[in-house]
Amino acid sequence: MGAPTQTRRERLRAETTAEIKAVALALMAEGGPGAISLRAIAREMGMTAGAIYGYFPTRDDLVTALIDDVYTSLVDTVEAARDALPAADVAGRIMAWGQAFRDWSLANPEGFRLIYGDPVPGYQPPGDGPAAGPEHRACAGLSGLVAAAWPQAEALHGGAGYAWSDFDPKLAESVREGFPDLPPDAVALALRVWGRMHGLVSLDVYGRLRWQARDAERLYREEMRDLIRSLGL
The missing domain is CATH 1.10.10 (Arc Repressor Mutant, subunit A)
Incomplete structure (x- = not known):
């Protein structure tokens, strides 16, 4: 039907x-x-x-709907780019995720600013907050990338001494449920990966690279390649 x-x-x-x-x-x-x-x-x-x-x-109902739409669009995009490559190609999937994130962000600067930039003044999200579903998917996706890289990355990033109490309880619960073999040190690494993926993109979206670099995309690709090497891949 x-x-x-x-x-x-x-x-x-x-x-x-x-x-x-x-x-x-x-x-x-x-x-x-x-x-x-x-x-x-x-x-x-x-x-x-x-x-x-x-x-x-209310205005907050509209903002909540906007955040949910924007986050869903972003996560759909990066997941599709990641899944276009086989699971065994861990480095390629990380690069695909990062590149898709940059492309989406530059094509949707208002959406990027809404979910990652300045907060909407006075906005109070309902319940657990907007975009809980897509935000959870984004977190799980990044954690999955690090989990796939962890057999190589552990020698470089294990032993940092993180505990589950070092993270937001909801984040810790989500990671432990989805990736029960992943230690707290890997969660810290996932947050660092997230930061490196976002850094140059944020500067680009806000126009901070416009005059400093003629080829911002090349800078980003090199950053992603260095990130992948730092994971032992």
Whole structure:
């Protein structure tokens, strides 16, 4: 059986919801995170404030939806790049993840700023916070890359003396559940890998490399190659 057909009302609601999100990101690109406002979006779209509240009761509901969408898009992209290579090619999968992360970030600078940049002023995430699912997938994906590299990396990075208490309890629980043989030292290494993948990308997204380097992509590739070598691969 095929997917159920949307009614005209449902289709129009989905299109308006998508437009609200697009306008919110455009406002953020122009004025920063604090520019996201339901009233401002309503003005841009020619809607009444009351009408837009029918889609998102509060600004925080909209921000939560945006973060979830953005994080899901990012994780779908990096996972697809990683999984295009065989599991035995650990170095290649790390490079693919890192390169896909950079490409996505530069193509979606507003999304990058929303999930990794300046926080939205006054934003209070509901419950466990937005994007718990995709953020968990991103964490698990990076932990999986380090777990695959750990047989070689342990000789270089084991014995650092980390304990599970050195990490956020939810992170420790997640890693221990998904990778029961991975020690705390490997979790520290995964966080360092994350930092190295993000560093040059963040500078690039915020325009800090624009005048300093003519080929920022080359710098990033070399950083990823050095990262892979540092893992003993």
